[in-house]
Amino acid sequence: MKDKQQSGRTSILDIAERAGVSPATVSRVFNSPHIVSDATRNLVMGVAKQSQYRPNASARTLRTRRSRAIGVVLPTLTNPVFAECLQGIAWAAAMANYAIMLQTTGYQLDQEEGAVANLQASGVDGMVLVVSDAAKSKAIQQIQAAGTPYVLVYNRHSKHPCISVAGDDAMLELTHALVRLGHRRITMVCGRLAASDRAQQRYDGFVSAMEQANLTPSALIEVPFIETAIDEISAVLQAGNRPTALVCSNDLIAIRAIRAAKLCGLRVPDDISISGFDGIQLGADMTPALSTVAQPNAEMGQRSVALLVQGLEQENPPAAASSITLPYTLHWGESCGPAPIDVCPSS
Amino acid sequence: MKDKQQSGRTSILDIAERAGVSPATVSRVFNSPHIVSDATRNLVMGVAKQSQYRPNASARTLRTRRSRAIGVVLPTLTNPVFAECLQGIAWAAAMANYAIMLQTTGYQLDQEEGAVANLQASGVDGMVLVVSDAAKSKAIQQIQAAGTPYVLVYNRHSKHPCISVAGDDAMLELTHALVRLGHRRITMVCGRLAASDRAQQRYDGFVSAMEQANLTPSALIEVPFIETAIDEISAVLQAGNRPTALVCSNDLIAIRAIRAAKLCGLRVPDDISISGFDGIQLGADMTPALSTVAQPNAEMGQRSVALLVQGLEQENPPAAASSITLPYTLHWGESCGPAPIDVCPSS
DNA sequence: CTGAAAGCGCTAACAC
DNA sequence: GTGTTAGCGCTTTCAG
Numbered sequence: 159m160k161d162k163q164q165s166g167r168t169s170i171l172d173i174a175e176r177a178g179v180s181p182a183t184v185s186r187v188f189n190s191p192h193i194v195s196d197a198t199r200n201l202v203m204g205v206a207k208q209s210q211y212r213p214n215a216s217a218r219t220l221r222t223r224r225s226r227a228i229g230v231v232l233p234t235l236t237n238p239v240f241a242e243c244l245q246g247i248a249w250a251a252a253m254a255n256y257a258i259m260l261q262t263t264g265y266q267l268d269q270e271e272g273a274v275a276n277l278q279a280s281g282v283d284g285m286v287l288v289v290s291d292a293a294k295s296k297a298i299q300q301i302q303a304a305g306t307p308y309v310l311v312y313n314r315h316s317k318h319p320c321i322s323v324a325g326d327d328a329m330l331e332l333t334h335a336l337v338r339l340g341h342r343r344i345t346m347v348c349g350r351l352a353a354s355d356r357a358q359q360r361y362d363g364f365v366s367a368m369e370q371a372n373l374t375p376s377a378l379i380e381v382p383f384i385e386t387a388i389d390e391i392s393a394v395l396q397a398g399n400r401p402t403a404l405v406c407s408n409d410l411i412a413i414r415a416i417r418a419a420k421l422c423g424l425r426v427p428d429d430i431s432i433s434g435f436d437g438i439q440l441g442a443d444m445t446p447a448l449s450t451v452a453q454p455n456a457e458m459g460q461r462s463v464a465l466l467v468q469g470l471e472q473e474n475p476p477a478a479a480s481s482i483t484l485p486y487t488l489h490w491g492e493s494c495g496p497a498p499i500d501v502c503p504s505s
Numbered sequence: 506m507k508d509k510q511q512s513g514r515t516s517i518l519d520i521a522e523r524a525g526v527s528p529a530t531v532s533r534v535f536n537s538p539h540i541v542s543d544a545t546r547n548l549v550m551g552v553a554k555q556s557q558y559r560p561n562a563s564a565r566t567l568r569t570r571r572s573r574a575i576g577v578v579l580p581t582l583t584n585p586v587f588a589e590c591l592q593g594i595a596w597a598a599a600m601a602n603y604a605i606m607l608q609t610t611g612y613q614l615d616q617e618e619g620a621v622a623n624l625q626a627s628g629v630d631g632m633v634l635v636v637s638d639a640a641k642s643k644a645i646q647q648i649q650a651a652g653t654p655y656v657l658v659y660n661r662h663s664k665h666p667c668i669s670v671a672g673d674d675a676m677l678e679l680t681h682a683l684v685r686l687g688h689r690r691i692t693m694v695c696g697r698l699a700a701s702d703r704a705q706q707r708y709d710g711f712v713s714a715m716e717q718a719n720l721t722p723s724a725l726i727e728v729p730f731i732e733t734a735i736d737e738i739s740a741v742l743q744a745g746n747r748p749t750a751l752v753c754s755n756d757l758i759a760i761r762a763i764r765a766a767k768l769c770g771l772r773v774p775d776d777i778s779i780s781g782f783d784g785i786q787l788g789a790d791m792t793p794a795l796s797t798v799a800q801p802n803a804e805m806g807q808r809s810v811a812l813l814v815q816g817l818e819q820e821n822p823p824a825a826a827s828s829i830t831l832p833y834t835l836h837w838g839e840s841c842g843p844a845p846i847d848v849c850p851s852s
Numbered sequence: 853c854t855g856a857a858a859g860c861g862c863t864a865a866c867a868c
Numbered sequence: 869g870t871g872t873t874a875g876c877g878c879t880t881t882c883a884g
Contacts, residue, residue: 169877180855185879195853215628216572217877219563220860227606227627234592236786241588245581248609257627259574259604262595280574280604281562388790413790420792439583443735443760444791445767516861527871532863542869564861567876855884860877867872 168211177205188213219281227257228466229277231287231297233265237410238438239455240288243311246459247286254467256283265290265353270297278304283470286462288312291355292320307475311462312356314483319469319476321462321484325356325435328451328486329363329405330370332433335488336403337371340497341431344368345401347379347391347411357407360435364405376401381411391418395430402430402497409434409441409450416446416493427495437489447491454484515558524552535560566628574604575813576624578634578644580612580701584757585785586802587635590658593806594633601814603630612637612700617644625651630817633809635659638702639667654822658809659703661830666823668809668831672703672782675798675833676710676752677717679780682835683750684718687844688778691715692748694726694738694758704754707782711752723748728758738765742777749777749844756781756788756797763793763840774842784836794838801831 174181179198186194187202194202205211219225230247232240244260251258259280261273270289274297277285284307289295292315301308314322336344346364349357361378368375379394381387394400395418404419406412412434416426424430426446434441437452461482469476521528526545533541534549541549552558566572577594579587591607598605606627608620617636621644624632631654636642639662648655661669683691693711696704708725715722726741728734741747742765751766753759759781763773771777773793781788784799808829816823 167877170879171877181877182856182879183854186854189879193853198854212626214567214877215626216563216566217860218879220561220567220862221877221879223860225563235582235588235595236592238585238588238787241582241585241591244588244607245583245609248582248607252608252623257606257623260591260595260607261599262592276599276604279559279562410787410790413787417790417792417794440585440757440760440787443757443764445764447764514861517863518861528861529863529872530870533870536863540869545869561861564876565863567878568861568863570876853884856882858880858882860879862876864875865873868870 167214168209169214170211173202173206173209173211176209177202225257225281225283226255227259227280227282228463229274229280229282229285229287230258230260231263231270231273231277231285231289232260233263233288233290235262237408238440239408239410239436239453242438242455243288243459246456247463248459249456250460250463250467254463256463256467263290265350267296270295271300273297274300278306282306284308284466284475286311286459286466290353292318293355307466307469309462309466309469309476311458314355314359315478317478318481319465319478320481321458321465322481323451323453323458323484323486325359325451326363326366328488329360329435330367332435332451332488333364333367333405334371336405336431336433336494337367337373339431339495340499341403342373342497343376343399343401344373344403344405345376345379345394346405346407347381347415348407349411350380350382354407360407387411388414388418388421391415392422395419395422395424400430403494404430404432406432406434409436409438409448412448412450412493413441413444416448426493429498431494431497433494437487441491442489446493448489449491449494450489452487452489458484514561515556516561517558520549520553520556520558523556524549571817572628572630573602574606574627574629575810576621576627576629576632576634577605577607578610578617578620578624578632578636579607580610580635580637582609584755585787586755586757586783586800589785589802590635590806593803593808594810595806596803597807597810597814601810603810603814610637612697614643617642618647620644621647625653629653631655631813631822633658633806633813637700639665640702654813654816656809656813656816656823658805661702661706662825664825665828666812666825667828668805668812669828670800670805670831670833672706672798673710673713675835676707676782677714679782679798679835680711680714680752681718683752683778683780683841684714684720686778686842687846688750689720689844690723690746690748691720691750691752692723692726692741693752693754694728694762695754696758697727697729701754707754734758735761735765735768738762739769742766742769742771747777750841751777751779753779753781756783756785756795759795759797759840760788760791763795773840776845778841778844780841784834788838789836793840795836796838796841797836799834799836805831
């Protein structure tokens with residue numbers, strides 16, 4: 159009598175039969191409830207509930223060609239900036255009733271392409287991604303070739319739909335502020351430029367600011383993104399005529415720079431000012447609290463999903479024109495201060 | 506002549522036709538290449554490649570009842586411990602050629618159930634999750650009712666397959682070490698116990714250690730998981746007869762406690778020792794470097810996927826018996842030191 | 853407002 | 869080694 163549901167899942171046919179209606183009606187109850195009479199709807203709902211019926215996603219996807227899944231491609235979760243963003247993505251996706259499929263690239267270009275390929279194979283409806291370099295990303299080309307809707311986050315490029323912050327402006331503003339605090343010898347510490355167009359843009363802003371202030375930016379320090387690199391930074395801090403300020407391309411690097419400085423016996427910010435970029439939450443809980451350019455990371459994730467979903471629903475994929483530039487905030491923590499006066503004078 | 510592929514995706518039928526073979530053969534080429542003759546295999550592969558053919562995942566899933574997707578349920582990505590774990594999950598899943606679908610619960614029980622329901626609806630083959638309380642999780646019951654294979658991470662419970670670390674032992678060991686350093690007034694700062702069985706277990710270890718040392722643990726400070734709570738901690742530090750050591754249930758809380766201490770004018774570790782738990786990577790880059798019980802977070806993620814996938818492949822769902830306890834490491838950073846001698850004597 | 857029937861793209865018996 | 873065929877569970881015209 160009740161041996162029907164034992165093997166496999168209950169299907170729409172079972173529900174139809176038990177409710178004494180056609181499968182089509184059951185389908186309607188789930189997809190367009192309002193076009194079904196109250197009586198039948200309640201009846202079907204009841205049967206479905208007590209049979210613990212769950213529509214089969216693959217069958218639905220196969221039929222409708224829409225998976226309600228969106229692919230997410232991120233460099234790493236080891237940097238909290240992306241974790242925070244992903245949290246925003248997850249919230250927004252849940253709100254919009256989409257599932258998310260995650261892929262991580264480790265800043266590796268071949269992995270980016272692989273991630274995109276996997277996601278295409280999984281049949282996602284669209285993708286949210288942060289790539290190394292939007293300008294020459296093969297991964298993006300693949301996506302476009304397949305006609306999959308997509309939105310970039312953090313990346314900033316006029317030819318793509320992007321949710322981003324004006325990193326160059328932000329860095330320019332930050333650098334100016336440092337100059338106003340009396341700093342003259344300012345060095346930038348960057349993640350590998352080749353692996354991040356954001357770092358490149360931030361560097362540009364830094365250089366502009368220095369030029370406008372008639373200062374020569376000292377040689378850029380390029381460090382790996384994922385490993386620690388405290389040694390490279392220490393070397394610079396121990397050289398003669400060391401910088402009075404270190405401007406870092408992201409918070410993680412700044413935190414390590416602070417450690418490097420302290421290990422060198424320098425006080426932050428008394429002896430040296432150090433700034434970050436991103437506004438990760440932990441930055442505010444450290445001591446000294448990190449001075450940084452705060453980006454609305456979770457919001458950026460949410461917005462990217464919102465934009466993508468909107469494009470999906472109205473069958474009008476997000477285009478470059480719908481890009482959104484979000485405002486940044488200069489967070490003055492405690493890691494930056496006036497330039498020290500007792501340091502050996504410049505040159 | 507070439508107007509076949511313009512609408513929709515190319516299917517296995519197209520490839521079969523173009524290659525002059527049957528659809529079944531094309532299927533075989535993709536699923537069991539070795540049972541097809543070299544000649545036909547190469548032929549089909551060629552046609553497939555140049556037609557940019559990608560097997561349709563939903564159709565395959567519908568037919569085989571296996572999605573090659575695993576669901577992941579995590580409390581939050583705002584705590585790097587879970588982000589690091591997720592990174593491990595992502596790696597392992599990619600290695601094993603599985604996709605991952607992510608859901609976040611914010612430590613909310615109803616969200617846990619919702620997440621599981623969504624994942625079931627998405628048709629994942631199995632799930633990896635960390636729940637608030639393994640002992641009484643309705644979410645886990647749902648999973649079991651549906652017969653979906655699953656593995657818990659961080660949670661530790663004899664009735665479930667778990668990848669975990671002995672949090673109680675670890676905390677006991679840590680507390681003993683603190684006692685050996687001369688600390689007598691040690692207070693534990695915990696995330697809400699109700700929201701985390703890990704915190705509960707760690708607390709148990711703390712209490713055991715204190716009892717073994719014939720010390721009375723001062724009242725537990727319970728703080729929220731996600732918000733900052735620096736004020737609550739400061740209050741305790743400013744009270745008379747303050748603790749000489751703060752034992753925190755996770756690194757995030759420890760970092761905030763360090764800030765609270767410093768804001769109260771206390772030096773860490775000279776005036777007060779503060780320890781964390783989890784071993785998030787950032788802890789090592791801070792100054793003082795965080796003293797903590799390090800867990801192999803990424804590895805825990807990897808292992809959980811490995812265990813799950815193995816269970817999936819051999820159609821033998823992971824059981825409690827296959828649980829794995831991973832070793833923890835006491836990381837002595839710089840945030841803990843000998844108890845100060847100048848503090849007002851106890852009672 | 854509801855039912856009948858076709859088929860989305862793929863795999864797995866089963867024949868040859 | 870390869871081809872034929874029958875669905876997996878669902879949605880969606882098209883009738884009524």
